[in-house]
Amino acid sequence: MINVEIKKNLFYFDLDVNFDLNKEVLVLKGPSGSGKTTVLNCIAGLDKPDSGIIRIDDEIVYSSRNKIDYPARDRNISYVFQNFALFPHMTVFENILFGVDKRKREDLDYVRKLMDIFGISHLKDRKSNCISGGEKQRTALARALATKPHILLMDEPFSSLDVKIKSTLYDEFLELKNSLDIGVILVTHDPHEAKVLGDRIVNIKEGSCIYDISARKSRLVK
């Protein structure tokens, strides 16, 4: 589904990562400054590797050798940013509709369904700067899924939330992920979150991948 083999010179070390993603949740875990966000940005087309190749659904979206570099909008990827990046002057509904073809009735119905699933329908007309952290997280996730991406990138989306809200959102996220059948790359510092949500964990240390197959095993034996 996605294959990443990229190198990039960063300030203190070289990023050199190499992994595949299928329809699963792959967790990128590692200390602050180890290169996790840079990897997501390169996959999304918001940053550029120095060399390498990125394939999405068997299509090459980035290749240094062949000088291919698809813009972000053509990669069929959605991105949930750490601070959610909602448009504060827009309502919850307008935020989620952003990027959706509003002329298509089935797409509008899908947006309403997502709002139901995430329990935010009652906030439809509320400005997004007047909702709680957990509600912002749900809105950001609904917005990311509204465009029906093949890949979902999430950069520490739960980090600013309290423990109780986090565990509710973990359950909602896993339920939805199973029904959507998409690939997810989730960046986190939190070992518990990595274990609960990840099918597979890739640790990044100073720009290099260290694989950890234990997470997948522990999920399989449950």
Ligand SMILES: Nc1ncnc2c1ncn2[C@@H]1O[C@H](COP(=O)(O)OP(=O)(O)OP(=O)(O)O)[C@@H](O)[C@H]1O
């Ligand atoms: N455009 C850039 N060019 C060179 N170096 C960069 C660039 N952007 C970030 N860096 C450096 O690359 C390293 C990795 O940064 P990155 O934001 O990817 O780390 P991270 O693992 O996501 O960190 P955090 O968990 O704190 O968000 C840092 O040392 C940073 O200073």
